[in-house]
Amino acid sequence: MNIQRTTDPSKIDFKEKFSLKGKVIVISGACGLIGRAFCEAVAQFGGNVVVADIPQAQPEKLAEDLRKRNGVECIAIPVEVEKKSSVIQLKDKTLETFGKIDGLVCAHQNKSHLKFDPFENICEENWDKVIEVNLKGTFLLCQVIGSYMAQKGSGSIVTMPSTYSVVAPNQNLYEGTSLGCPAAYSASKGGIDALSRYLASYWANKGVRVNMITPHGVWNNHEEQFEKNFSRFSPMQRMSYNHEVAPALIYLLSDASSYVTGSNMLVEGGWTVW
Ligand SMILES: NC(=O)c1ccc[n+]([C@@H]2O[C@H](COP(=O)([O-])OP(=O)(O)OC[C@H]3O[C@@H](n4cnc5c(N)ncnc54)[C@H](O)[C@@H]3O)[C@@H](O)[C@H]2O)c1
Structure with missing residues (x-):
């Protein structure tokens, strides 16, 4: 993209910077809680969504x-x-339809069906599945689609680590509930964080920006006790909503963030601030 060389802000159309009009954005995990809000927000800002x-x-x-x-x-x-052939097909079909890809959003996740097993009981099969979908899936999407972007000289990638790759889960949060956070999830998210920083540096001179969004406690009809516990530990004293996460994506995908790469945008209500 062409960045205007000026010190005069009156020459800049700031609203236009946030537009996604005509851009093609691939969103994995698009049908999920946050993915759905991402799709809607991107479409409202004029983007074509895969x-x-x-x-x-x-x-x-x-x-x-x-x-x-x-x-x-x-x-x-x-x-x-987690399957390279499937990700290659995703890229090829998108290019067949739109002729280009401007943005990639990795919003998929797998916590496994035994997700709240205590650490001592996690079986290898579950560990592997979580790492495979979360971390390897993000790696493959970045490798296949990010390499295409680097070759064409532009693109914005947004990955999704977690608060639990920034801090450890507070185990008191789960008291009196059936919920928990598996270690494999935290580990996979830590990997996504490191991979994203690596790629931000690796592709910085190729016009490809790589950033992260870290949501926290996005409400999805949670158990009442969990919501109560959450409110006690959160500085903002409430859970968040998927539509509160999506505006960060618009910023990171659009030209509004043209000088931002390698950043982890925390949309976590101050959870990690104290
Ligand atoms: N919800 C939260 O509070 C929260 C907090 C921190 C981080 N995150 C992260 O944000 C992202 C979105 O979270 P969410 O709450 O929308 O999750 P979600 O579980 O609602 O949605 C995940 C989506 O990923 C898809 N998916 C699962 N396996 C897949 C595979 N093998 N290939 C492609 N897609 C697959 C699912 O079908 C689903 O639509 C995830 O990476 C999650 O770890 C969420």
Whole structure:
């Protein structure tokens, strides 16, 4: 992109900087709690969305809704992010349809079906699955689509670590609930954080920016006791909503963040500040 060489802010259209009009954004885990808000926000800002998720998540339905509501081009491409052939297909089909990719958002996750098992009981199979989908999936998306961006000389990548790659889970949070946070999840997210910083530096001179969004406690009809516990430990004394996370994505995908790379935008209500 061409950055205007000026010290005169009156020459700048600041609203336009946030526009995603005409941009093509691939979102993995698009049908999830946060993914859905990402898709909607990107479409409202004029972006064309590639709704990428596993077939069971019914990405076609979401793509159709987005098209109807926002009048932008949206397509669904089923993907299993941990399989390279599937990710290559995602890139190829997107390029066949749109001819380019401007943004990549890695918003998928797997916590495994035994996600709240205590550390002592985590089996290798579950550990491997979480690392495979979360970390390897992010690696493959960045390798396949990020390399394409580096070759064309522009692109914005947003990955998603977690508060639990920044700090450890406070075990008191789960008292009186059936919830918890598995170690494999934290470990996979720590890997995503390190990988994202690595790539931010690796591709900085290729026009590809790599940033992270770290949400926290996004409300999804949680158990009442969990919400109470959460409010006690949170500086803002409440959980967040998926639509509070999405504006950060618009900033990071758009030209508004043209000088931002390697940053981890915490949308966590101050959880890690005390
Ligand atoms: N919800 C939170 O409070 C929170 C907090 C911190 C970080 N995060 C991170 O934000 C991201 C989005 O979270 P969410 O709450 O929307 O999660 P979610 O579980 O609601 O959605 C995850 C999506 O990933 C998809 N997915 C699962 N396996 C996949 C695979 N193999 N290939 C492709 N897609 C696959 C699922 O179908 C689902 O649509 C995740 O990376 C998560 O770890 C969430």
